Amino acid sequence: MNEEISADNPYSRLVALKKLGVVQNFDTIRQFSVAVVGLGGIGSVAAEMLVRCGIGKLVLFDYDTVELANMNRLFYKPEQRGKTKVQAAKETLEAINPDVVVHGYHFDITLVRSYDHFVQVLKTGSLDDSSAVHLVLSCVDNYNARSTINMVCNELRLTWFESGVSEDALSGHIQFMIPGVFACYSCVPPLLVASGVDESTLKREGVCAASLPTTMGIIAGLLVQNSLKYLLGFGQVSNYIGYNAWTDYFSTMTVKPNDSCPDSNCLHWQKVYQMEQLKKQSSEECDETVHSNVEAPIVHEDNEWSIQVVDDGFENGEQSSHVMEDKQKVAEEEQVGESYNDVLSQESLETQQLVKQLRSMR
Numbered sequence: 001m002n003e004e005i006s007a008d009n010p011y012s013r014l015v016a017l018k019k020l021g022v023v024q025n026f027d028t029i030r031q032f033s034v035a036v037v038g039l040g041g042i043g044s045v046a047a048e049m050l051v052r053c054g055i056g057k058l059v060l061f062d063y064d065t066v067e068l069a070n071m072n073r074l075f076y077k078p079e080q081r082g083k084t085k086v087q088a089a090k091e092t093l094e095a096i097n098p099d100v101v102v103h104g105y106h107f108d109i110t111l112v113r114s115y116d117h118f119v120q121v122l123k124t125g126s127l128d129d130s131s132a133v134h135l136v137l138s139c140v141d142n143y144n145a146r147s148t149i150n151m152v153c154n155e156l157r158l159t160w161f162e163s164g165v166s167e168d169a170l171s172g173h174i175q176f177m178i179p180g181v182f183a184c185y186s187c188v189p190p191l192l193v194a195s196g197v198d199e200s201t202l203k204r205e206g207v208c209a210a211s212l213p214t215t216m217g218i219i220a221g222l223l224v225q226n227s228l229k230y231l232l233g234f235g236q237v238s239n240y241i242g243y244n245a246w247t248d249y250f251s252t253m254t255v256k257p258n259d260s261c262p263d264s265n266c267l268h269w270q271k272v273y274q275m276e277q278l279k280k281q282s283s284e285e286c287d288e289t290v291h292s293n294v295e296a297p298i299v300h301e302d303n304e305w306s307i308q309v310v311d312d313g314f315e316n317g318e319q320s321s322h323v324m325e326d327k328q329k330v331a332e333e334e335q336v337g338e339s340y341n342d343v344l345s346q347e348s349l350e351t352q353q354l355v356k357q358l359r360s361m362r
Contacts (some may be wrong), residue, residue, distance in 0.1 A: 014026055014053060014054060023232050023234050024233070032057075034059070034231075035060075035061065035133045035138060036060050037062075037137065037138050038139035039062040039219075040211075042163055042164075042216050043137070043220075044089055045073075045217055046137055046157045047089060048092075048096065049220065050100075051100050057100065057101040057103070060089055061109060061121075064084070064085050064150070065219075067081065072212075074216070075089070086105065086106045087104065090104045108305065110145050115152075118148070121133075122136065122157055122158060130347040134231065138161060138162045146185055150263070153184075154184055154265035157175065160162060160177045161223055163220075163223050165211065165216055171243060172215055173241060173243065174223045175220060176237055179266060180268075180269030181269075182255060187255070187257050188255060215245055222243070239255060240255055
């Protein structure tokens with residue numbers, strides 16, 4: 001990534017983050033591979049943002065095709081109608097930034113026959129090479145797809161972000177998932193699922209889910225912003241951010257894992273993380289013990305200068321002439337100090353009297 005500041009360098013404004021001290025090495029973004037699952041209103045915009053930031057590789061998943069009904073969203077164009085979303089996205093993203101490697105997979109990840117294929121791609125980054133995916137962005141719109149992503153990421157211990165927008169298009173959220181560290185999608189399932197309600201029965205006849213490019217753009221921005229913070233190591237990555245467009249209210253929280261999670265892999269990584277934390281704590285305590293056992297220098301509490309008293313080499317009752325001279329000098333300085341303080345006190349009284357006279361003249 002060229003750090004030259006010029007009008008012909010597409011990364012000029014990005015490497016400026018390094019020069020301003022925001023990011024230590026922005027060019028490391030070229031080393032990362034990110035998977036985007038779902039190329040709808042959030043996923044397509046998130047993919048474009050990552051490409052414009054110069055991400056090394058994008059791995060795209062979607063089973064749908066582009067329709068004119070998608071034109072209310074950002075990214076897609078009318079002439080792409082009929083193409084698979086993966087094909088349309090790949091063409092657009094490679095045109096925006098040819099430096100980014102883009103792999104696209106057109107299949108439904110929720111199908112049983114697709115599961116192993118999905119696992120293999122996430123494990124290796126693509127079927128053409130062996131570089132692993134560093135982060136997964138879930139931009140799907142249904143429970144089954146989210147559950148599939150959750151199962152695979154728990155199996156492979158992959159870090160991922162879940163995201164979504166409500167049916168009325170006026171609220172949305174992102175959630176950061178690290179297996180064993182934060183709650184997975186099965187730890188705290190949606191209320192509908194926990195209540196045993198079939199998601200498909202909630203569809204109202206003749207009414208489809210609404211979508212606003214503004215709400216989806218906001219959620220996509222929050223998603224990629226936190227992805228960059230995680231990958232490049234700056235700022236603080238939020239565990240959960242909720243957005244309500246009615247009042248422009250943002251809520252944040254931290255969701256800890258559930259020790260009764262039905263996902264066995266999640267429970268496994270919880271135990272692994274707890275062991276890692278115990279080892280870390282034990283190591284820190286050992287370091288503190290080692291430091292505390294190091295013999296500290298002698299410090300005497302009877303003086304504020306921490307002077308150490310040592311044997312001067314003379315017998316009791318004997319003192320050198322220079323010590324006696326030093327004591328005499330100290331005594332003389334103390335006497336001078338007292339007389340100087342008397343002068344200051346006298347000047348202070350005179351000043352107070354002068355102030356009183358001035359106040360009486362007002």
